[in-house]
Amino acid sequence: MNKKKAPQTESPAIHLLVYCPSDLILSGILKALETDPDIEVVAIEKATIESFMDSIRKLLPHVILFASTESLPNIREICKAIREISKDQIKSQMLLLGNIPSHEEIVSLINVGARGYFDLNDPSGQLPEAVRVIHRGEIWLPRDKMSSIMDRIISVVGRDMKEKTLDQLTPTEFQVLKLIGQGKSNDEIADILFISKNTVRSHIKSIYAKLDTHSRLQLALYAINSALF
Amino acid sequence: MKTSAVTKSPTQSRARRSRVPAAPRRREWRFFLPLTAVIEGLRPDGTEFRVKAKLDNISSGGAYFLISPDVTVGSKCKLLIELPKSATGGRKIQLQVGGKAIRLEGTGAQSSKKGVAVRFGRDFAFLPVGK
Numbered sequence: 001m002n003k004k005k006a007p008q009t010e011s012p013a014i015h016l017l018v019y020c021p022s023d024l025i026l027s028g029i030l031k032a033l034e035t036d037p038d039i040e041v042v043a044i045e046k047a048t049i050e051s052f053m054d055s056i057r058k059l060l061p062h063v064i065l066f067a068s069t070e071s072l073p074n075i076r077e078i079c080k081a082i083r084e085i086s087k088d089q090i091k092s093q094m095l096l097l098g099n100i101p102s103h104e105e106i107v108s109l110i111n112v113g114a115r116g117y118f119d120l121n122d123p124s125g126q127l128p129e130a131v132r133v134i135h136r137g138e139i140w141l142p143r144d145k146m147s148s149i150m151d152r153i154i155s156v157v158g159r160d161m162k163e164k165t166l167d168q169l170t171p172t173e174f175q176v177l178k179l180i181g182q183g184k185s186n187d188e189i190a191d192i193l194f195i196s197k198n199t200v201r202s203h204i205k206s207i208y209a210k211l212d213t214h215s216r217l218q219l220a221l222y223a224i225n226s227a228l229f
Numbered sequence: 230m231k232t233s234a235v236t237k238s239p240t241q242s243r244a245r246r247s248r249v250p251a252a253p254r255r256r257e258w259r260f261f262l263p264l265t266a267v268i269e270g271l272r273p274d275g276t277e278f279r280v281k282a283k284l285d286n287i288s289s290g291g292a293y294f295l296i297s298p299d300v301t302v303g304s305k306c307k308l309l310i311e312l313p314k315s316a317t318g319g320r321k322i323q324l325q326v327g328g329k330a331i332r333l334e335g336t337g338a339q340s341s342k343k344g345v346a347v348r349f350g351r352d353f354a355f356l357p358v359g360k
Binding site: 069071072073076108178181182183184213215217218220221222223224225227 | 293
């Protein structure tokens with residue numbers, strides 16, 4: 001566990017916990033932060049996720065810098081776990097450092113609790129500013145990715161609005177959708193709902209338009225999702 | 230601060246080479262549904278595998294999950310996805326869909342599992358279970 005003594009400043013230093021199994025990346029992180037008087041690295045975790053989680057509980061850092069090559073589902077679970085840990089105590093803000101190519105996945109990680117993403121290709125001199133921004137409760141995203149991430153957010157919001165149109169399906173359309181989710185064919189749906197096959201087709205066409213899809217499998221997934229959540 | 234010592238990632242180099250803006254990769258909305266699935270497929274040595282997994286996300290275009298067998302990019306596999314009873318009116322129904330692994334992700338040194346992204350083929354079927 002490395003420690004760096006905080007210099008005497010008027011405002012209290014930002015306590016930073018670093019998780020980074022890679023020595024090479026870790027040395028870059030520490031170099032980028034060493035001259036900053038506002039940031040105190042209280043601990044560095046390189047071993048297991050379990051010991052990292054213990055350190056969060058024990059040290060309650062202001063900011064967690066998580067640099068890892070874990071798979072995205074694992075990172076997502078880690079973000080959720082950290083959000084749970086810091087819910088009742090000091091709120092630790094999490095900054096992810098990595099090389100995530102998909103903007104969609106960055107947005108999904110922020111959605112589950114991360115407060116920012118710092119790309120390995122970003123200038124290292126910006127890292128202290130990213131930590132400060134996260135500490136203030138704001139979100140940090142790489143500038144060059146911001147516009148495409150905003151596009152993605154806008155598209156997600158748009159999709160969410162479209163998801164809400166599930167409520168705007170007519171009762172019969174909703175029944176048709178539910179039956180599609182059960183794997184029923186058009187003939188079976190017509191029999192169950194006492195309507196003609198042409199009417200079933202017409203309902204499905206309308207559902208496709210309202211949910212902005214053209215895939216029957218996607219309709220089934222909408223139905224399954226709505227049954228679960 | 231000097232950053233000249235920082236090497237470019239392969240992703241960045243590829244991005245610089247490519248002049249054509251990338252098309253949006255996905256059209257369909259992905260659902261983060263933790264559905265249980267049985268994954269069947271072939272290892273690179275030709276032996277079959279059949280493992281249980283929990284899906285991370287799914288759309289009509291494909292799915293993402295973690296499994297241990299040595300799947301390689303291009304491996305064909307079949308997913309037998311257990312549908313929740315709340316969605317099927319209490320009946321046990323599986324969604325059967327075939328696909329091809331298009332991306333693999335490591336999950337760190339502590340885990341032998343790989344993240345596998347599968348692109349679905351066109352055919353799928355809903356099968357009642359236990360009949």
